[in-house]
Amino acid sequence: MQINQKIEPNIQNDDNIVAQIWSKYFPYWPLFAFFMIVAVLAVRFYLRNNIPIYETTATILIKDEKKGEDDSRIIESLNLLSTKKIIENEIEVLKSKDLMMQVVKRLHLYAPVYEQGKRRDIPAYVSSPINIEVSNPDSLMETDKVFFTYDSALRKVTIQNKQYSLNQWVTTPYGTLKFTSQNGKSNGPLYFVLINPKVVAFALVDGLEVLAANKLASVINLTMRDEIPKRSEDI
Numbered sequence: 001m002q003i004n005q006k007i008e009p010n011i012q013n014d015d016n017i018v019a020q021i022w023s024k025y026f027p028y029w030p031l032f033a034f035f036m037i038v039a040v041l042a043v044r045f046y047l048r049n050n051i052p053i054y055e056t057t058a059t060i061l062i063k064d065e066k067k068g069e070d071d072s073r074i075i076e077s078l079n080l081l082s083t084k085k086i087i088e089n090e091i092e093v094l095k096s097k098d099l100m101m102q103v104v105k106r107l108h109l110y111a112p113v114y115e116q117g118k119r120r121d122i123p124a125y126v127s128s129p130i131n132i133e134v135s136n137p138d139s140l141m142e143t144d145k146v147f148f149t150y151d152s153a154l155r156k157v158t159i160q161n162k163q164y165s166l167n168q169w170v171t172t173p174y175g176t177l178k179f180t181s182q183n184g185k186s187n188g189p190l191y192f193v194l195i196n197p198k199v200v201a202f203a204l205v206d207g208l209e210v211l212a213a214n215k216l217a218s219v220i221n222l223t224m225r226d227e228i229p230k231r232s233e234d235i
Contacts, residue, residue: 051120053225056232062090062218087212090220094210100201107234108133109204110140110197111177116147116189125231127186130157135169135176137197143174145191155181204235 093099104110113128114121129150134140148159156163157179164170166179174194207226213219226232 051122051227053227054229054232056224056226056229058222059213060090060094060220060222062087062220084215087218087220091210091212094220094222095205095208097198097201097205100205100208101197103235104197104200104204105137107231109200109231109235110134110137110195111192112195113190113192114145115186116191122188123228123231124184124186124190125228127184128190129181129184129186130166131180131182132192133178133180134194135178140194140196141175142196143194145193146174147189147191149190152181 108131111132111134113124113130113132115124115127129152146159148157150157151163154163155166157166158164159172162172164172164177164179166181169176169178204224207224209221209223211221211223213221224232224235226235
């Protein structure tokens with residue numbers, strides 16, 4: 001004999017459980033609301049005061065200059081160990097601090113310009129109307145914030161009530177500098193700082209990722225993360 005039993009849901013017990021939970025936690029609703037408001041405010045504060053980081057990538061194809069010299073070298077050029085060694089050497093070159101030092105000097109990254117803001121200062125790599133170059137970056141005098149103004153009509157930079165012309169080396173309290181114009185517009189006060197190029201180069205190398213695409217390809221992938229996409233593209 002087979003007996004089929006059908007279990008009916010105990011609606012009354014479920015209602016009792018809900019009522020018990022409600023009576024237990026309802027008195028604490030102000031505390032729950034408080035923590036929810038705090039969490040929302042914390043997220044808004046974080047988003048307002050933290051600069052987003054952008055990722056820039058590039059791909060480099062390593063070409064062996066010895067390929068194609070004669071047909072007898074084809075087998076040698078296909079040697080995987082030889083190709084791997086070439087790729088490893090090129091990766092070390094791309095990650096070298098000496099190469100990054102050249103980049104820092106060429107782009108004048110040792111003299112960054114910032115726009116002073118109410119909550120935080122913003123890098124003005126793109127928005128600055130001028131670019132700053134030091135005559136001898138290897139022996140520059142590091143500085144804190146040096147505020148300046150730029151008169152686009154007169155094409156002059158003013159630092160501590162003294163004006164300096166563009167496109168020529170000028171003597172300032174911060175060394176021999178050259179100011180050049182660039183297409184940038186800023187809203188807030190501007191200032192620049194001078195940083196040892198080695199410090200800048202080492203920081204950039206730490207943020208640069210150089211990896212082979214795979215074990216068989218002669219392609220290298222470069223990845224750099226920066227708060228200013230244009231700067232990482234230039235680098």
